[in-house]
Amino acid sequence: MRHPYRAAFAVTVTLLPLAAFAQTQTPGPPPGSSDAGKKPEVHITPKEAEALFKSVDEIQGFAAKDSGLHSSRPVKKVLITRDAVTKYLKQKFDEDEGAKRMERSEIVLKKFGLLDRDFDLKPFLLSLLTEQIAGYYDNKTKTINLLDWVDAETQKPVMAHELTHALQDQHVDLTKWGDQGLKDIAKNVQQDNAHIKNDEVDTTREAVLEGQAMVVFVDYSMKDTGRTLADVPEELMGRMKDMLSGTESSPVLARAPLILQQSLLFPYANGLTFEQSILRRSGVQKAFTGVLDDPPVNTSQIMHPESYLTKAPQPLIHLADIHPVIEKDYTPYDVGVLGEFDVHMLAELFAGPQMADALAPAWAGGVYYAALKKNAPATTGNLGLLYYSRWKNTDSAESFQKLYTAQLARKYSGLQRRKDDEKEGEEVYSTSEGDVLVSTMGSGVFTCEGFPLEMARKLREQITSNQGEGPTRLALQPLSAPLVTGFARLGAMKAGIHAAERYTQSLAPTGE
Numbered sequence: 001m002r003h004p005y006r007a008a009f010a011v012t013v014t015l016l017p018l019a020a021f022a023q024t025q026t027p028g029p030p031p032g033s034s035d036a037g038k039k040p041e042v043h044i045t046p047k048e049a050e051a052l053f054k055s056v057d058e059i060q061g062f063a064a065k066d067s068g069l070h071s072s073r074p075v076k077k078v079l080i081t082r083d084a085v086t087k088y089l090k091q092k093f094d095e096d097e098g099a100k101r102m103e104r105s106e107i108v109l110k111k112f113g114l115l116d117r118d119f120d121l122k123p124f125l126l127s128l129l130t131e132q133i134a135g136y137y138d139n140k141t142k143t144i145n146l147l148d149w150v151d152a153e154t155q156k157p158v159m160a161h162e163l164t165h166a167l168q169d170q171h172v173d174l175t176k177w178g179d180q181g182l183k184d185i186a187k188n189v190q191q192d193n194a195h196i197k198n199d200e201v202d203t204t205r206e207a208v209l210e211g212q213a214m215v216v217f218v219d220y221s222m223k224d225t226g227r228t229l230a231d232v233p234e235e236l237m238g239r240m241k242d243m244l245s246g247t248e249s250s251p252v253l254a255r256a257p258l259i260l261q262q263s264l265l266f267p268y269a270n271g272l273t274f275e276q277s278i279l280r281r282s283g284v285q286k287a288f289t290g291v292l293d294d295p296p297v298n299t300s301q302i303m304h305p306e307s308y309l310t311k312a313p314q315p316l317i318h319l320a321d322i323h324p325v326i327e328k329d330y331t332p333y334d335v336g337v338l339g340e341f342d343v344h345m346l347a348e349l350f351a352g353p354q355m356a357d358a359l360a361p362a363w364a365g366g367v368y369y370a371a372l373k374k375n376a377p378a379t380t381g382n383l384g385l386l387y388y389s390r391w392k393n394t395d396s397a398e399s400f401q402k403l404y405t406a407q408l409a410r411k412y413s414g415l416q417r418r419k420d421d422e423k424e425g426e427e428v429y430s431t432s433e434g435d436v437l438v439s440t441m442g443s444g445v446f447t448c449e450g451f452p453l454e455m456a457r458k459l460r461e462q463i464t465s466n467q468g469e470g471p472t473r474l475a476l477q478p479l480s481a482p483l484v485t486g487f488a489r490l491g492a493m494k495a496g497i498h499a500a501e502r503y504t505q506s507l508a509p510t511g512e
Helices: 004-008 046-067 082-094 096-112 121-132 152-172 174-178 189-198 201-221 234-244 258-282 284-293 299-303 305-309 340-351 353-362 394-406 453-465 494-507
Strands: 076-080 136-138 143-147 330-337 363-373 383-391 426-431 434-441 444-449
Touching (some): 082 096, 096 121, 096 363, 096 383, 136 152, 143 152, 152 174, 152 284, 174 201, 189 330, 201 258, 201 299, 258 284, 258 299, 258 305, 340 353, 340 394, 353 363, 383 394, 394 434, 434 453
Parallel strands (some): 076 143
Antiparallel strands (some): 136 143, 363 383, 426 434
C-alpha cells in the first residue's frame, strides 16, 4: 500500500530515527519567566560550520570503507536554516501531483479504517515532518544538507548516514532506482496488475536505503569502541528494533495515528534488522552492493530476510478485468497491495500487537481496488473498496475475517447485519456508506464495502476465479524499471536518533 508521506513526495531525502538530538537541547529560561518552558535555539557559528564541512570528506571515507560502496566523487554540502526546511516541505506538499496522490491515499486509508474519518492528514503530516527532519542528502542536486540549528558533533553521525545515501547514489543513481513509479491512476487491467506487481517496491527499496545507512550510522557511533554492528549478538537485535520503533523523543509522532508512526519508522527499524541479517550471514558485499543490485521485492522479504536470501517464492495476486463491471457507475481511483507490513499494522490497530505478531506471518498475498462514484466528490461515502487476501491456512483466514468484521462498527454508523440476504459463507451488512459483503472461501477472504451487494458478488466471482494455486516466483522476476514506485526519503528523522544513541551506548565496553 502507498503510505501517506510517500504519496506526498517524489523527491529523494531521508527520514532517520537515529540518536543524538538529546545533545542539542540547551537549558531553557528560569521558571516563572515569560518564556518559561521555551528552549532557545542554538545556531552553528561560521567557525563551527567550517570545521563541520571539513569533516565531510573524512566521514565519507569512513562510510565508503564500512559499506564497501565506492566513492567516486566528493559530495556538495550546504548549511540550511529551519525556515528553509519548512519552506521546502510546504512546497512539496503544495505540488499538484503530490497533493492528489496524498488525497487518494488518505481517502483509501480512512475507508480501510487505518485513519479516523475526521483526521486531517496534510497539516498533521507537515507538522510531523517539520519536527522530524534532521538533515538530508538530495540526490537530485547531489548535495548533503546540514542544519544550522543542530550542533556540529551531533551532526557527524547523521552525516555518516546521509553520506551513505550519497554513496548509494553513486552506485545506482537513486533518481532512477527509487523514483520511477507509475504516478497516474490505473485505467485498465494491464495497468492494474502493473501497479499491483510493484506497489511495495517504494517501501521495500526505502528500507534497503535506510537500513544500509543505519548500519553505517551505528558503526560510526561505535568506532571508538572497536566494534561494529556485525559483532552485535543476534539476540540483541530485537532490543535495537524496539528502540528504533519508539516515539518517546517526538511529541508529534507520539500522538500520530499508528499507520503514520509505523510507516515512518519501518525503513529504519526493519531496514536495519534486514541489513544486519544479510551482513551477518553473507558479508559486507552482499549486504550493500549486492542488495542494491538485486533488491528485495516486498515488505515480507524485509521482515523475513531468509526469504530474500533463499529466493523463496513470493505471493502475488492478479486482478481480473473488473472494469466492465464497475465503470458504468464508478471511475477507477486506486489499486495496490496490502502487504505483510500493512496487514501487521491493520491487525495491531484492530486487535493489538499480539494478534498482529501472530497473524501477519500467515499472510500469503492481498490486493485492494477502490473506485469512486461518477461525478461525486472524493469521500469515503462515495468510495467503493474491495479487498481480497490469501492466507497460509484456513484458521488464519477465519481469524482475519473475524478481526476485520469486528471493526466495521467502528468505521460505520448504522451498521446492521442482513442475514436474510446472505448466501453460504457470507456476512452482509447495511451501513451509512452502503452495503458491505464479507466472505471466507477456504484460505481466502473477500471484503467489499460501498459497492451494491449484487455488484460486490460479481466482483468476488471474477477475482476469486482468477486466482491460481501456489505462489508466483515474483522474487525471481526482473522488475520493470518504469513501474518501480519509489518516493524515497524525506530527510534525517530524529525520532530514533535518541534510540540508536542509547543502543550504541549500551553496546560500548563497560570497562570490566
